[in-house]
Amino acid sequence: MIAGRVIGGDFSRILARQKSDYAMELGELLVAEKDGEKILLQVFDLVYGSQMSQQNLELISGFQLEEDSEIEVMDTKLRNYNIAALKTLVGIKGNKASMCKNLPAFFSELRQVTNDDLAFITKPKNPIFIGKLRSGSKALDVDVFLDGSKVFAHHILIPATTGKGKSNLTKCLLWDSVDKEYCGILVLDPHDEYYGRTELGLKDHPMKDKIVYYTPRSAPSGQRTLKINLNLLRPSHFAGSLAFTDAQGDAINAYYRKYGDTWIEALLLEQQIDVQVQDYTKAVVKRKLINLLDLSVNNKVYCNGIFDSTAGQTTLVDIAAELEKGNIVILDTSSFSGNLEILIGSMIALEILDRYKASKMKGSLEEKPVISIVIEEAPRVLGKDVLDAGPNVFSMIAREGRKFKIGLTAITQLPSLIPRDILANMNTKIVLGIEMAPERQAIIESASQDLSNDGRTIASLDIGEALITSNFAKFAIPVKIPFFDDFVKGYQNKFNADKYSKSFSGIKKG
Amino acid sequence: MADCHIGSWRDPKLREISTEAFSKSVDICIERKVDFVLISGDFFNTSLPSIDRLKVAVNKLRQLKENWIPVYIIPGSHDFSPSGKTMLDVLEEAGLMINVVKGSIVDERLRLSFTIDKKTGAKITGILGKRGMLDRHYYEALDKEPLEREEGFKIFMFHTAIEEFKPSDFEGINVSPLSTLPKNFNYYAGGHVHYVFSRKVEDYGLISYPGPLFPNSFKELEELGCGGFYIYEDGNLERVKIELLKTLHLSFSCSGKNPKQVNDMVMTRIESEDIKDKLITLRFYGKIVDGKISExxxxxxxxxxxxxxxxxxxxxxxxxxxxxxxxxxxxMGSADEIEERAVKEQSSGLSLFSDEAEMLQKLINTFNTEKKEGERQIDFEERIVKEASETLNL
Incomplete structure (x- = not known):
């Protein structure tokens, strides 16, 4: 169907007149053809156009409003119309797309995009499903996949205002990742929403054996109670979760040097060390550790929280091993303070990073799956103010994790709080609706594609509508994210779980 | 008690002493007048133990019976033959022990029933252990609600590691999480993991692993020194050690030394140690220089x-x-652990059978079977071929 005709503009802002019986939308995809080649364009602005002067327009509307007359303009479809501002996305030749470097011909017809036009959108080798291609508000029957092994390693940012569908998108991404061997995903879940204790969630996946859920409270049957052995803590784990002065840092390092694994116990029980530590410094360090780790001391260290003196000896290694198997590990951190969540996340992230660094040295990194760490409210660990106090493992991963096949999937309402160099390192951004201009601007300035004209489009994204900008996409792709419950229903039908009946030999009748 | 492994060790002296550990344990139980004995799996080291080991075991079980001390048992991973047979069935038929793994399968759910100790009224149930975590689906299918609802003093016997409490040797190996156990039992008698552990756990009860009656590997000799078991009384646990002989563990760092220097180092150390009548372990580690290990x-x-x-x-x-x-x-690790790891690694790459891990584990068990006393070679071979064929559905 003809939607309009090109009438002017420049390369960054092509103007087209809209056909009177067609309603263009912001974000709509249109096609112009030229010499057997196609150009894919996207509407980024809409304005009124008229052959009449503004004075006359105002007069006519005055008649209509004040005189209640049925005055009509002759050839109204010709005289009044909409003008669309468009940008070129890609040039299409056959089944191949490339950066567009020319303009559509003057007076070119613009028509609706069809599936045939989009044959260049193919499924990559290691696909991760994001959603259906969207033209304006209409979802097209074209699945949008990205190369998961690349996008996870090069970090994903999911910025959006509350209620625009961040959790839904993350659930869909995780669900689709479950059966993918190429990636393992660690989820720090501060709202305990992804496993689905009481509602539909990842626990309902047909391949639920690939989901490992750790929770500090009443673990569902088959899932694990989160316990971490106190002896696994190292001073470096506290970067980003506890701020120590230089003197306090020296004290904990001195204890670690002397007592090794049992340094926390030694410090809390004030055992002897070779260096002089002020009583006040010791007292402050003790208080900080006791509060954060939920410990108490009475001639002995008592563990009241998830840190434990006997249990949880293998938790970090087990989690890393599950991720290396390409599984999804969800940590229910809903009952933790923000600092405790960051501490635990840091411990696991460092373990993974160390293992993958060792694999790289051995030359076996290529065989390992890429690992992504999902962090909600990312500025808590990647915010400018946090990083001013010193780097932490997450900022380290954001900057150099891709060399070791470890990436972040950072979710935030406030991307502007994240330093620009880190935002620029997030090579895939799945942008949902953002009303706040400074937040949009932070995304636009760090996007992989030129989004300088898309501020309004991003502001107008409805729930579940997204714009993907990625180094691994040919253009900023508009998508419609499926509603998780519908997505799951469609997926479950593809699987026939528990194909093999289990034997229960050895159970005697009685 | 758990992990008696009667008949373990190739060395005759160690095999003898590991059997003696069981005899000594029984003597202590009789002397202490315990109400009953729980054995949480791996009573024997193999499913078909030799006659002389069986004779000792039966004799001691008979003594317990004569002293009105019932023995409740669950089979462990070592107690089963590849075809699912176990000598424990024979002992149960003879009235020497009671296998508490009883229940029924209803709609693919495992419903366990309790065995009630007549003297104390204690209600006992449990799940058997199988190699390579093949018992995992028993826990997944377990209908826990009726067990948790049951009133009275309850004991749950199990032969598996618990994810949250497993020792560092089990790093990266999937085992059953705590949440797979039914809640609200007074006592959880664990086996399989050869370490000493006990802990009261909220919503559950007292969970314990008494460790083996006698160390079952070189590493255990070093780490545990001796075996032992727990006596439970009024909510309190007392660990009874079975110290049949003194041990001395010598460890030699050989890094940077040549074979002659290693020889000299060891000889000097031995001269200075009192080793009479002791069990001596010598561990050598590190990288030697200018020579071979054989030197x-x-x-x-x-x-x-x-x-x-x-x-x-x-x-x-x-x-x-x-x-x-x-x-x-x-x-590193025991033969079982190395096998389990190898099975896990190999089974992940193929998709020839519905459950390769289980199949490989059964095949390993089959090929691990020893020739029975008096069995002809040809019969032994036929038996192995038959069991392997059944496993492979040939």
Whole structure:
């Protein structure tokens, strides 16, 4: 169907007149053809156009409003119309797309995009499903996949205002990742929403054996109670979760040097060390550790929280091993303070990073799956103010994790709080609706594609509508994210779980 | 108690003493007048133990019976033959022990029933252990609600590691999480993991692993020294150690030393130690230089040790290397652990059968079967071929 005709503009802002019986939308995809080649364009602005002067327009509307007359303009479809501002996305030749470097011909017809036009959108080798291609508000029957092994390693940012569908998108991404061997995903879940204790969630996946859920409270049957052995803590784990002065840092390092694994116990029980530590410094360090780790001391260290003196000896290694198997590990951190969540996340992230660094040295990194760490409210660990106090493992991963096949999937309402160099390192951004201009601007300035004209489009994204900008996409792709419950229903039908009946030999009748 | 492993160890002296550990444990139970004995799996080291080991076991079980001390047991991973047979069935038929793994399968759910101890009224149930975590689906299918609802003093016996409490040796190995156990039992009698552990756990109860009655590997000899079991009384646990002999553990760092220097180091150490009647373990580790491991004169070392009349001396050189073997991968752990890891690694790459891990584990068990006493070679071979064929559905 003809939607309009090109009438002017420049390369960054092509103007087209809209056909009177067609309603263009912001974000709509249109096609112009030229010499057997196609150009894919996207509407980024809409304005009124008229052959009449503004004075006359105002007069006519005055008649209509004040005189209640049925005055009509002759050839109204010709005289009044909409003008669309468009940008070129890609040039299409056959089944191949490339950066567009020319303009559509003057007076070119613009028509609706069809599936045939989009044959260049193919499924990559290691696909991760994001959603259906969207033209304006209409979802097209074209699945949008990205190369998961690349996008996870090069970090994903999911910025959006509350209620625009961040959790839904993350659930869909995780669900689709479950059966993918190429990636393992660690989820720090501060709202305990992804496993689905009481509602539909990842626990309902047909391949639920690939989901490992750790929770500090009443673990569902088959899932694990989160316990971490106190002896696994190292001073470096506290970067980003506890701020120590230089003197306090020296004290904990001195204890670690002397007592090794049992340094926390030694410090809390004030055992002897070779260096002089002020009583006040010791007292402050003790208080900080006791509060954060939920410990108490009475001639002995008592563990009241998830840190434990006997249990949880293998938790970090087990989690890393599950991720290396390409599984999804969800940590229910809903009952933790923000600092405790960051501490635990840091411990696991460092373990993974160390293992993958060792694999790289051995030359076996290529065989390992890429690992992504999902962090909600990312500025808590990647915010400018946090990083001013010193780097932490997450900022380290954001900057150099891709060399070791470890990436972040950072979710935030406030991307502007994240330093620009880190935002620029997030090579895939799945942008949902953002009303706040400074937040949009932070995304636009760090996007992989030129989004300088898309501020309004991003502001107008409805729930579940997204714009993907990625180094691994040919253009900023508009998508419609499926509603998780519908997505799951469609997926479950593809699987026939528990194909093999289990034997229960050895159970005697009685 | 758990992990008696009667008949373990190739060395006759160690095999004898590991059997003696069970005899001694029974004597203590009789002397302490316990109400009943729980054995949480791996009573024997193999499903079909030799006659002489069986004779000792039966004799001691008979003594317990004569003293009105019932024995409640669950089969462990070592108690089953590949075809699912176990000598424990024979002992149960003879009235010497009671297998508490009883229940029914209803709609693919496992409903366990309780065995009630007549003297105390204690209600006992449990799940058997199988190699390579093949018992995992028993826990997944377990209908826990009726067990948790049951009133009275309840005991749950199990033969598996618990994810949250497993020792560091089990790093990266999937085992059952705590949440797979039914809640609200007074006592959880665990086996399989050869370590000593007990802990009261909220919503559950007292969970314990008494460790083996006698160490079952070189590492356990070093770490545990001796075996033991727990006596439970009024909510309190007392660990009873079975110390049948004294042990001495010697560890030698050989890094940067040549074979002659290693010889000298060991000899000097031995001269200074009192080793008479002790079980001596010698662990060698590190990378030697200017020579091969075979140039260390272990023959001479052991003959010198023998002159000081130890009970027995054993060595371990798993972590010892030289340039000659630089690229050799050293697998650490017991034979079972190494097998489990290998099965896990190999089974992940193929999709020929519905449950390759289970099939591989059964095949390993089959090929691990020993010839029975009096069994003809041809019958033995036929039996192995038959069991392997059944496993492979040929």
């Amino acid at each position: 260390i004169d272990f023959g001479h070392i052991f003959s010198e040790i023998a002159k000081k009349r130890p009970y027995l001396a054993v060595k371990n050189t798993n972590a010892l290397s030289s340039d000659e073997f630089e690229d050799m991968k050293v697998e």
